[in-house]
Amino acid sequence: MTIENPQLISELREILATADSKQLQEFCVSAHPASVAELISTLSSQEAWEVLRHAPYPLRSEILSHLNEDLQIEIVGSLPRHEVAHLLADMSSDDRVSLFKKLSEHLQESILPALAQAEREDIRRLSAYREGTAGAVMTSDYATLSPQLTASQAIELLRKVAPDKETIYYTYVVDKDRKLLGLVSLRELIVAHRDARVNDIMNPEVIFARVDDDQEDVARKMQKYDLIALPVLNDDDVIVGIVTFDDVADIIVDEATEDFHGMAAISHKTHPVIGDINMRDASILLLVRTRLPWLLVLVFVNIFSSAGLAYFEDTIKAVVALVFFLPLLINSSGNAGSQAATLMVRALATGKARLSDWFFLLGKEVLVAGILGVILGAAVSFIGIFRAGPEVTLVISTTMVLTVLFGSLVGMSLPFLLSKLQLDPATASAPLITSIADIGGILIYLNIATYILKDMIQVNGGL
Amino acid sequence: MTIENPQLISELREILATADSKQLQEFCVSAHPASVAELISTLSSQEAWEVLRHAPYPLRSEILSHLNEDLQIEIVGSLPRHEVAHLLADMSSDDRVSLFKKLSEHLQESILPALAQAEREDIRRLSAYREGTAGAVMTSDYATLSPQLTASQAIELLRKVAPDKETIYYTYVVDKDRKLLGLVSLRELIVAHRDARVNDIMNPEVIFARVDDDQEDVARKMQKYDLIALPVLNDDDVIVGIVTFDDVADIIVDEATEDFHGMAAISHKTHPVIGDINMRDASILLLVRTRLPWLLVLVFVNIFSSAGLAYFEDTIKAVVALVFFLPLLINSSGNAGSQAATLMVRALATGKARLSDWFFLLGKEVLVAGILGVILGAAVSFIGIFRAGPEVTLVISTTMVLTVLFGSLVGMSLPFLLSKLQLDPATASAPLITSIADIGGILIYLNIATYILKDMIQVNGGL
Known part of the structure; x- marks a missing residue:
């Protein structure tokens, strides 16, 4: 802090x-x-x-x-x-x-x-209760009322139990088996006539969670309905706890941190979790353990990039200038892909995109990435014309359009694919997308180059 | 939704x-x-x-x-x-x-x-009030009490005003000029003796915000102290509004979305802001406008990569195998940098790191990145030994250690530097760090290669 x-x-x-x-x-x-x-x-x-x-x-x-x-x-x-x-x-x-x-x-x-x-x-x-569920974050310090009480009896009761309860602003009306009948707020009790029955004041349509519900869904529900507390029920509709408003912000912050780290290929599988620790206190070993796994995996993913480049050795040897534009092209593709992935991961997390929208959004991404690709392609041909011949310029601008499109489609699709596979969409990290975009980008680039520059390659290759 | x-x-x-x-x-x-x-x-x-x-x-x-x-x-x-x-x-x-x-x-x-x-x-x-400040998110629908009232008079008053107030669970005790004297919760009023004076029940040490305070600080304060509402004061200590608990989650989600997009080089300067819109409804033009600016900037940043590669044209021509490992090396550097940047951006946002910790954390990062670099260096030498000669293997493993270190130090420092310059640390986007890591990585790689492989370069260069 x-x-x-x-x-x-x-x-x-x-x-x-x-x-x-x-x-x-x-x-x-x-x-x-x-x-x-x-x-x-x-x-x-x-x-x-x-x-x-x-x-x-x-x-x-x-x-x-x-x-x-x-x-x-x-x-x-x-x-x-x-x-x-x-x-x-x-x-x-x-x-x-x-x-x-x-x-x-x-x-x-x-x-x-x-x-x-x-x-x-x-x-x-x-x-x-399992970590990350409503059951694991709820408290037992809630107040209940029976429906026969009058408003003034209810207030008198709350007055007595107040010191032991986390909140008395929402109280839960239960039958003799503790089954939830309704919700009554202290505001409603105060405003009601002192002899009115709790049964008549209470709201019987209570928004609730089940013990096994994901804590993220609990937080989102409480945020949506602006609730100070949310009752948690077991399968018999018996109230077993409440989640209070102060937990909501903590859950939202923790879940956002997890997604942030996921997007940067930082592992959350370690214990203790890196997001809970002050950076000053985090041990070297913990930091290495959270960062190393994905870095290593990505090194091995990148072997495919190496293999792709090795396959086109002759093309590269013939026109070394192609290498100069390699980082520029694969980066642009990876950057566009990271943007698309981040937009989707965040939209899925905040409910601004639905899984069922995938195909619609894919169509839209083709348009958006197409426009981005054409503009970036124009920008690189401007650079290319000063630093390389017209043929190479044609190669890099065509490649730019196609790699930006490729990277964007991979980036926007991966979070959906992971969600469909019941995995966390935030595992679609920017580094992973960058690596995939690289492999695709290299193949696109050098295939186009080999095709357009075939005369130059034969001439040079003949040396 | x-x-x-x-x-x-x-x-x-x-x-x-x-x-x-x-x-x-x-x-x-x-x-x-x-x-x-x-x-x-x-x-x-x-x-x-x-x-x-x-x-x-x-x-x-x-x-x-x-x-x-x-x-x-x-x-x-x-x-x-x-x-x-x-x-x-x-x-x-x-x-x-x-x-x-x-x-x-x-x-x-x-x-x-x-x-x-x-x-x-x-x-x-x-x-x-300016957007993004306490003044811009507060409401005027709060309840005030005068200190002379008794608890039962106060409850009677709250009963009457309840329908027009956003909350009556926290009420603010003010003098005749509406200067804030204290806070009393409805819980305290209910528990207190009916003839007790508000003046004696209230807590005079109220946690408050000023109208100009950043909404993010307001949310963090309310989260820290578990508050249902926070009073907002002007410079004369007069209460002018309250921020309620339901705004806190909205602010936290919005700020996290902004940071997410920032980290992926997505612009938040557009109106309407992309994070507020359902992805289905976001227009093509808006999507292009949020994504294009940084992509274009990064294309021009990447010219330095191209220039670096062009400078070492002879080395590349002499040992084309160096190119095969280029994406692998610069990606690893960029990935380690993104990890370091994301850890810091998020830690700064959630209060798990302080600006004053920069130098301490920099020292720690040297150790962590050093360990990561050595392990990744060992991994690439394993790959290199099968696909290139011992000299090239030495070049790529040495480069890996140094580029991972370089990328990590850039990644962890940039958010601090931006904060010091009063800029949003989340502007230290992964794509920007990747581009900087690329430029550094290329220079490190080809300098080392030129030095270690000088015999091979002279031999080939003599062709």
Whole structure:
């Protein structure tokens, strides 16, 4: 995180050096927990705990849950288990389980017995859901109402449970089996007549998610309908949790980061995931492991480029000037392809393109890439005329039109193809498309050259 | 947008064909306004209005504000001005001004007199803020309280104003000059004793934004502190609007799209912005205008590659096999550079890297890229040994190490350099870095080749 006021870090270090308990406590309560956590994040885990342990409960847990996960794990790993149990007990249900899941198995087993039964069961229940699903991001701290209550009874109830709930602005009306009947907002409860029944105020058409739904779909749904919270139901229509608005932005940012890295051929298969880590703290090994796999794969893909060039050795030997324009032509093709791929990957991710539009969009891409190719072809013939003969100029301008078209069609199609194969369209990385565009570009270029320049090749080849 | 149930579109078309007012009205009230808008979006603007005009006020305005902006403008442009005035009056303050700003000047002038004075002034005030700032995304529909009220008086007041406010979950305590004194949430009001003073319940340490703050910073702040709404203050600390949680996700998605397109050398200078448009609806001209500028620039950047190759004509002529490995080497360099650039652009955008870390991260990149280069160098020497002599193999493996290092350092530095120059780091597009890496790569490659292979070049050159 970027610290807005770096001077605060030195102030914190000064207080830490004096080891004055009163000042450390004051520091912890002086600002928003997120701001305190941000400053503590600049310290080692020992120092961080030295500050944090001066915060009163439950603030201590709240600051802890704003720290990055690595630091949380380090701190928790060094504490006695009764302290860990206390910290976990005070955390919100979703933060608690996501920290718990990251702890070593040994630590998990030693802490579980120290927790109260309700929390233990909550952790067991929530940690069963697969990462990346609604179940894995939801919290159990939601409020429910029964339909027979009056508005004023409902408000009185919410008043009492408020401290333990993540939100009381949306409450869920359930029957005795906790099946979801409707949604009522605190706004509606306040506006309603005090004796009106919840049953009559509630909206029975609730937008919800299933436990197995992809977190990205959950975020998109909440964004579309402007929801503060979304209930998560199991297959029996029983409410088992809610996802709150503050998770939406986090999910969107994480998914965008994953797509960004995918487009640049950066692997997300490593653990920990590179996008979650501050660049200063990312280890050399992790950085190598995220970058090497695709670079290596692409080296071997590029052997086909080499083979293509070797096949046309005679043409190249005869007209060496062809080589001068090689990077220009294959780059233009790769660039147009990256553009087309990025437009499609992002449009598919934001819902601005549908899989079923593929053929329609392919037709459009032929037109767009055709126009781009002709303009770029004109530009290179302008360059060519000054630096090469008319024949070579004809070769490079014709090649430009065709390679830009080829690269663009590959670039726009690959994300659709990957989606159809149930793969992440963002795997259609710019480097992969560039490599494919290169191979195609080289074959187009040297075939055209061999055809148009056949007289020159024979003359030179005869030397 | 992707329609979840395409069958609903045909049902809507059937109802539209029968022109049955009752059924059309039922359709409008049958689902969430966002869902209705999604279906209407598939129609022409005339058809869309034919449906929409059956929705009762103010639902009509709400559905309208969920349509994409182009369709909104088309519909509004075809309506009599009293109808437009009515629609605008019912819209929320931020949606109203953002639609109004997009209308033609002629239409704006004809509609303004038809609006009530309060709305007219609200539009004038809000439209004065620069696009992309807190002022431009905020709404005027927020609730304020005076500090002397008791909790129960405050709740009673909120009850009355609720229908006109975008949120009543956060209310802002202001003095008689509307200077911000504190924040009180509805949750706190409900939990507090009914006779407690707002002054004593409120939190005086309010997190806020200034009207000129970048919308991206506003979104990041709201995400960091998990806020439902953020007050926007002018330079006199007077509250002039709020940004609500539902804007945050929209801002984050828009900014990510802009960065995505930036990284692929797609221009965001066009109007309308390509990221806002469904790919089916994007015009050929718009697509060409967003893609052509950088492609053309890069063609001219690539002239340096051509010049570099031409300079080493003798070396290439002497050892044509060097050409076979050219795409492989410059691609690997460009790929490593794109990876480094993407990691940095995204880390800077999500706050996982700081500008002040540049030199530290540069040192780290030397290590990472060095390791990557050595491994890739080993991989190409394996290929080289089968396809070229030992001298050429030495040239390509040495070149691989150095070009991967060069590309990576360019890639990781460019985003920092652009940030320092107050430019968008996402302008450091992969294609630009690829082109720079090419130029450097070609010079490194052919210098090394000329040096190591000097005996072969002299022998062949003597032919």
